[in-house]
Amino acid sequence: MFNTALTFLKSSHVMLSVFFLAIVSANAHAVENKTKQHNDERPNILLIVADDMAYTDLSVFGGGDIATPTLDTLAEEGLAFSRFYAAAQCSATRSMLLTGLDNHQAGMGTTVGAYSQPAPNQQGKPGYEGEIRDDAITVSTLLQEAGYDTFMVGKWHLGASLKNRPINRGFNRTFAIQQNSDHFNDRLGSFGFGRRDYWRNGEVANDLPDDFYQTRSFTDEFIGHLQQRKQDSPFFGYLAYTAPHYPLQAPDDIIDKYKGKYDTGYDVLRQKRAEGLMSSGLLAQNALVSHQRADVTQWDALSVDEKKTSARAMEIYAAMVDEMDSNIARVIHYLKKNDLYDNTLIIFLSDNGAEAASHLRGHAPALIPKAKNVDNSLANMGRKGSVVLYSHTWASAGEGVFREYKFSGAEGGIRVPAIMSWPAGSLKAGINHGVTSVLDFMPTALELAGVTHPSTSSSGNTSSKSEKGRFQSPIGKSLVPVLHGEADSVRTDDDYLGFEFWGGRGVVAGNWKLTGLYNQQQSKLARWELFDLTKDPGEQADLSHSRPEKMQQMLGYWREYVKNNGVVLAEPDVPALRLP
Incomplete structure (x- = not known):
């Protein structure tokens, strides 16, 4: 009996040894595959976002008056997108970038803050929370769970609550x-009062150096x-500059580079930018240019002092774009020096x-008078203590042929400069004209990255790190x-893009655009207009009456967009949107 038992134990020992060897071998194979995937196959991803930059500020997008060699080179060696659409406002765009969802689905149907609240009929409605919803999983979370090393520097603007700070979103x-402040270490709000906290890993950072300047300091942090x-992992880095958002501020040495550059005024610059844009290949040579707004005073009608102040504001703005380009060059230099550049997709x-x-x-007329100790003298413009805005006059010049600006559903508000570069990615360089x-x-x-979105899995859940139930499915396209x-x-x-923010609304489908702007002067929604963007990117020739069949098709897209994304137009303008 003892011999029988011994034989059984020996046999069992052999079986267990084989079993454990199989487990070890399988684990080693899995680790080897995982390491190979992380090190050799998947690209690093670098997302760089500028704040309120005009379409033609880059030389390659029609400019030439601002030094932007770094971004111009990225565009020339990679892909420049002529029809890349964002939302009409900062936080709405950032929510769409990080979640792949329409801003209404992501929770940013409007901005919630001291000077912006949901309308009565929007309050409590899904999509109007003013921060990223729990069921809107971020790309950073998914990449983090897939083994990417993820880090973020700069403007967040997606919710200041602890759960929604970037450290807790992947x-x-x-x-x-959270949102804009002055660009030096004063921590003042955009209009020179209040306090803006910086967060380091979710905690308030109180160690800003005396020589702090956002663009340079954000770059220092990012390179850090x-x-x-993690040396054995690809990275996802999100660098969200606050340049060139107001208040316009920059180091003196950079501003001095542009002294006298804009003394000929914004009318001349607008003409040059429009001509540069049409000769760039991004637009047709015979494109219709938007008319100058009636509220833009002609440059020659300004007084000598008004011209000096206005030109100085544009000099500071140009310095901010220049400085951002120079600091992006620092990041790229680091990537090249450390053999990371070729396999990094840069957006x-x-x-x-x-x-x-x-x-x-x-907001400026109401807020600037409340600011204390503001010195907007010509000598101090662009330095600490100044609150400089470059106005709709220079903004119009920066948009070139396009109509309107930020907050508007017109092309000047939502069509933005966009570049992608990836040397090792067999990327087809040139200009892309697709929507x-x-x-x-x-x-x-x-x-x-080889990652499946959790909404497409059978359970609808991600890993144990983020078990919050089912997530909304992204609506963008790879x-x-x-x-x-x-x-x-x-x-x-027929694959349309819908959009709405603060009443600026519409649809883009192929070459066609349906637009309904918000009339700020009359505080109501303007009527619908229809444009053929191939011939008319300046949105000048309304075809809503001459192309009734196309108008009805686009209105149908709009209704579908409203229904699918829970769009609630703010009172009292809801009745104005009853469609035919």
Whole structure:
């Protein structure tokens, strides 16, 4: 009996040894595959976002008066997108970028803050929370769970509550600010009063150096995160500059580079920018240019002092764009020096069109008088203690042929400069004229990373790190076929993009655009207009009456967009949107 038992134990020992060897072998194979996938196959992803930059500020997009060699080179060696759409406002765009959802689905149907609240009929409605919803999972979370090292520096603007700070939305390391402040270390709000906190890994940072300047300091922080990156993992880095958002401020040495550059005025600059844009290949040579707004005073009608002050504001703005380009060069230099550049997909874009705030427009007339110790003298413009706005006059020049600016559903508010570069990615360089969107970033990043969105899985859950139930499915489209030159566009003429923010609303489908603006002077929604953007990117020739069949098709898209995304137009203008 003893011999029988011994035989059984020996046999069992052999079986257990084989079993454990099989487990070890399988685990080693899995680790080997995982390591190979992380190190050799998946690209790094670098997302760079400018704040309120005009469409033609870059030389490659029609400018030439501002030094932007770094971004121009990225565009020339990569892809420049002529029809890339964002939302009309900062936080709405950022919610779409990070979630792949329409801003109403993501929770940013409007901005919630001291000077912006949902209308009575929007309060409590899904999509109007003013921060990212729990069921809107971020691309950073999914990449983090897939083994990417994730970090973020700069403007967040997606919710200041602890649960919605970037450290809790999928980033391993962060240095962030919720919304804009002055650009030096004063921590004052955009209009020179209040306090803006910086968060380092979710905690308030009180260690800003005396020489702090956002663009340079954000770059320092970002390069620091690159230096701390996990060596055996690809990275996702999100660098969200606050330049060139007001208050316009920059180091003296950079501003001095542009002294006297804009003394000929904004009328001349607008003409030059429009001509440069049409000769760039981004637009047709015979494109219709938007008319100058009636509220733009001709440059020659200004007094000598008004010209000096106005030109100085544009000099500071140009310095901010110049400085951002120079600091992006620092990041790229680090990537090249450390053999990271070739396999890094770099995406650059502006979050919306140019900001048209002035002492007569927007929040500024009500807020600037409340600011204390503001010195806007000509000698102090652009330095600490100044609150400089470059006005709708220069914003109009920056948009070139396009109509309107930030907050508007016109092309000047939502069509933004966008560039993608990826040396090792077999990227087809050139200009892409397909309809593309900030919604497309998340699907593109996930496909390149080999990550499946949890909404497409059978359970609807992600890993144990983020078990919150089912997540909304992204509505953007992967641009991988475009990057590889396999397709000119990822959308057909029937694949529409809808948009709405603060009443600026509409639909883009192929070459057609349905637009309903918000009339600020009359505080009501303007009537619908229809444009053929191939011939008329300046939105001058309304075809709503001459093309009734197309008008009805686009209105149908709008109704579908409203229904699918829970759009609630603010009172008292809801009746104005009853469609025929």
